[in-house]
Amino acid sequence: MNHYYSEDIIFLKHIFQCQEVDIYFFHEKYLLSPAQLSRTIRKFKEIDVITEQNGIATLTEKGRAWIIDNKRSLFLQKKSRFWKNIPEHMKDTVISIDTLYLPQKILLNKFRNRIK
Amino acid sequence: MDQEKNISRSTKPYGFENFSKLYNLYKDHIWLENSQEGFYDLWESADEEQKLLLEKLVDNFTYIDSRKISEICQKIVNQIINKWQISSDNTLVVATCDGDEADGSQALLQRIKNKFPEANRWKENQFINNISVIEKYLSSDLTIVLLDDFIGTGNTISKRIDFIKEKIIFKEVVNVKIYLVAAAAMGFSKTKLDKLEIESYYYEMELRRGITESFIDEEKDIAIKSMEKFESKLSNHWDKLKLPKFGYERSESLFAIEDYNIPNNVFPIFWWPYCILGKSRKTIFARVSQRR
Numbered sequence: 582m583n584h585y586y587s588e589d590i591i592f593l594k595h596i597f598q599c600q601e602v603d604i605y606f607f608h609e610k611y612l613l614s615p616a617q618l619s620r621t622i623r624k625f626k627e628i629d630v631i632t633e634q635n636g637i638a639t640l641t642e643k644g645r646a647w648i649i650d651n652k653r654s655l656f657l658q659k660k661s662r663f664w665k666n667i668p669e670h671m672k673d674t675v676i677s678i679d680t681l682y683l684p685q686k687i688l689l690n691k692f693r694n695r696i697k
Numbered sequence: 698m699d700q701e702k703n704i705s706r707s708t709k710p711y712g713f714e715n716f717s718k719l720y721n722l723y724k725d726h727i728w729l730e731n732s733q734e735g736f737y738d739l740w741e742s743a744d745e746e747q748k749l750l751l752e753k754l755v756d757n758f759t760y761i762d763s764r765k766i767s768e769i770c771q772k773i774v775n776q777i778i779n780k781w782q783i784s785s786d787n788t789l790v791v792a793t794c795d796g797d798e799a800d801g802s803q804a805l806l807q808r809i810k811n812k813f814p815e816a817n818r819w820k821e822n823q824f825i826n827n828i829s830v831i832e833k834y835l836s837s838d839l840t841i842v843l844l845d846d847f848i849g850t851g852n853t854i855s856k857r858i859d860f861i862k863e864k865i866i867f868k869e870v871v872n873v874k875i876y877l878v879a880a881a882a883m884g885f886s887k888t889k890l891d892k893l894e895i896e897s898y899y900y901e902m903e904l905r906r907g908i909t910e911s912f913i914d915e916e917k918d919i920a921i922k923s924m925e926k927f928e929s930k931l932s933n934h935w936d937k938l939k940l941p942k943f944g945y946e947r948s949e950s951l952f953a954i955e956d957y958n959i960p961n962n963v964f965p966i967f968w969w970p971y972c973i974l975g976k977s978r979k980t981i982f983a984r985v986s987q988r989r
Contacts, residue, residue, distance in 0.1 A: 588706075608711065611706070612710060614737075616723045616730050616733040619727075622724070
């Protein structure tokens with residue numbers, strides 16, 4: 582099953598409404614990055630949903646029919662909230678098993694106060 | 698169809714011209730998507746001349762994805778079996794890795810071994826993943842095919858061949874033939890490879906230096922200055938490693954294989970992980986260094 586990202590959905594909504602869109606518009610309005618847009622455009626070009634020339638994306642007839650056919654899965658599905666996952670580089674080092682750990686006294690006091 | 702990977706939005710809007718340049722780069726070079734933050738940081742730190750250089754370097758970059766590496770492996774096998782007519786009898790295919798650490802040559806060996814037809818009686822024990830154990834396999838009338846993923850200056854491969862020759866003398870075996878294969882090599886390493894006293898060598902891709910062999914006249918001088926400017930922002934040391942300016946021994950390589958360690962011959966702006974004053978930076982490629 583294909584995976585559609587939020588940028589794909591934004592792109593499809595606009596192109597369905599306008600038929601023809603300047604790709605820069607998505608960057609200016611939604612801050613979609615060049616990398617996001619290049620992936621989105623490539624994805625929909627591969628299945629002939631759109632054509633692209635000189636930075637303008639155009640919805641094809643086949644594409645219009647495809648969006649209508651798939652509107653439920655494209656626009657009504659609950660998206661996974663990837664931003665809720667903590668990125669690896671922001672996680673602290675995990676203390677290995679049996680390592681001695683000295684808690685900070687000040688934090689313990691806070692905890693005790695909360696229990697009261 | 699595409700990878701399960703979220704790509705971040707831009708943190709600030711680019712002007713139309715900047716956006717178009719970046720968009721076209723991403724459109725033409727899908728591999729940039731793997732490391733968009735590293736590339737954006739580099740792009741944003743660049744002046745106009747440096748941006749021009751970056752565009753050319755990315756255009757000339759040889760990135761081998763897993764599909765392409767599979768094709769290359771097939772061509773290497775074809776070279777060994779059909780062109781060199783090496784049979785499975787008394788033949789070893791040996792990765793150039795000589796240490797305990799995982800290595801690109803071992804990864805390539807793993808990929809290549811199933812492409813040797815079993816009908817020609819190639820067996821798993823003919824594929825050796827570490828050259829340091831070669832001594833126990835040495836015998837007279839043996840054929841050794843040395844395998845590496847990338848040949849930069851040719852220094853490493855020369856050392857490995859000298860090592861094998863020492864062992865041949867030590868073990869007093871005769872008529873041992875050595876061949877060499879690699880996925881890619883820098884063109885300038887050919888002079889060194891030609892001097893190796895081996896039967897033959899083969900590599901699938903020949904690469905040229907990213908600046909001195911790709912730019913001419915005034916453009917070359919500007920490109921060198923731009924690269925020096927980029928590198929002046931990198932830290933001179935990474936633990937005990939010294940910054941290899943323009944790549945190891947100024948190789949100026951533009952080459953990477955998907956999911957392999959990037960060679961240190963590549964311009965360090967693509968992989969060196971520290972800025973000046975030791976601040977870490979996001980890089981386009983990752984390199985786990987061996988000697989620290």
